[in-house]
Amino acid sequence: MSEKNTPPCCAVIGVVGRANVGKSTLVNRLVGEKVSIVSPVAQTTRNTIRGIFTEARGQLVFVDTPGLHKSExxxxxxxxxxxxxxxxxxxxxLVVFDGSHAPAIEDDGWMRRALFxxxxxxFFLNKADLSHSYAAAYQELWEKIQQEKQHTREVPCLRGSAESGTGLPxxxxxxxxxxxxSEALLFDAEMVTDYPRRLAIADVIREKLFAKIYEEVPHEVGIRVDELTEQGAIWQVSATILVNRPSQKGIVVGPKGRTLRYIRRLAEPELSRMFGVSxxxxxxxxxxxxxxxxxxxxxxxxxAGSI
Ligand SMILES: Nc1nc2c(ncn2[C@@H]2O[C@H](COP(=O)(O)OP(=O)(O)OP(=O)(O)O)[C@@H](O)[C@H]2O)c(=O)[nH]1
Ligand SMILES: [Mg+2]
Known part of the structure; x- marks a missing residue:
């Protein structure tokens, strides 16, 4: 908490960038708890999710966002x-880039937005634990955009790894x-997220599903939490996995229901830890x-909500 008589410093930070660069991993790392699901599948994050970090200097509220992508x-x-x-x-x-991959059109787009x-x-060049062989390409792209727009701007560019934690201090x-x-903190000091629990539960189920059915259907799957009944330290949650086509239902259920059981087995302990109940x-x-x-x-x- 802040020192006596020193007001806390607060800021709301938008964590933006192309899909799959590690925005959610970074927010989880910075906050110190998993507030946003992560997967190797692009377009994992579907909502804006706030992760809250509070310490002696004050409070940073990170708004994790879905990676911009072409969409129909x-x-x-x-x-x-x-x-x-x-x-x-x-x-x-906070514009996140993946230094281990060549810049893509969406990275170019975020740099243009940042310029104005x-x-x-x-700028944060993530995945430094992998090779950062494209660091120079990002620098060149930034210079090219500034020249093209005849507008310059000083933007600090830091490097590090959300996975290993280097560069994060x-x-x-x-x-x-x-x-x-600020006169007061934006959120209570104990809060790490204000993401509604039904959505958090749906996201954990989706993450486990992504871990199992990686190639086939991820983007055509939606989770809706239909019921949450609290009975003391036990929560009974009923959720529906929506798919587009009957063939996808078979994939999600798996042979003799095995995939569904696998998802449940992974999700239950994580949700129990997350909420401190069974x-x-x-x-x-x-x-x-x-x-x-x-x-x-x-x-x-x-x-359809907004932040
Ligand atoms: N090696 C390495 N992998 C990372 C790092 N940060 C994230 N990843 C991996 O990159 C993949 C994507 O991470 P996410 O955090 O889901 O990426 P995102 O930018 O939130 O993606 P969207 O939500 O789809 O926009 C996952 O497999 C992560 O484990 C890092 O610093 N190093
Ligand atoms: Mg994400």
Missing amino acids: STLGSLMNRMARHAAANVDAL ATQPCI ELLTTLFGLATP VELSLWVKVEKAWMKNFWLLRDMGY
Whole structure:
């Protein structure tokens, strides 16, 4: 907590960037707890999720966003809209790049946004534990964009790894340098997220599903938590896994229900740890054609909200 008479410094930081660069991993690392699911599948994050970090200097609220991507579904457009909306409503932008991969069109897009953003921006070249062989390519791209736009801007570029934690103390110091003194903390000091628990539960189920069915159907799967009954230290959760086609139902259920059981076995202990109760999960699979284009269903699943 802040020293006597020293007001805490606070800032809301939008964590943005292309899909799969490690934004959620970074937010989890910085916050020190898993607030956002992570997977090797691009477009894992579907909502804006706030991760809250509080220490002696004050409080940083990280807004993890879905990676911008080309999209044709309502879900995809809502995800892109959330990312843009989040970027417009924060005190500073932390733009994450993957230094082990060549810059892509979406990285170019975020640099252009950063060049003209009204807030302070910081670039973070992630995945330093892998080779950072493309660091120079990102620098060149940034210079090329500034020349092309005939506009220059000083943006600190830090490097590190969300996975191993290197470079993160320096990143926190830079971010606190942008934070402004505030009369009070933005959130209670004990809070690590304000993400609604039904959505958090749905996300954990989706993460376990992604871990098992990596190639086939991930982007066409949606999870809806239908019921959460609290009986003292036991929570009974009933959730439906929505798929687009009958063939996908077979994949999610697996031979003799094995895939579904696997997902439940992984999700239950994690959810129990997360909420400090014993979570019992019932999972159902339902074919709901074009659920990703159904605004009302998406709204039920929390995707139509904004930060
Ligand atoms: N080696 C290495 N892998 C990382 C690092 N950070 C993230 N990853 C991996 O990169 C993949 C994507 O990470 P996420 O955190 O889900 O990426 P994201 O940017 O949130 O992705 P979207 O939510 O899809 O936009 C996962 O497999 C992570 O384990 C890192 O610093 N080093
Ligand atoms: Mg993510």
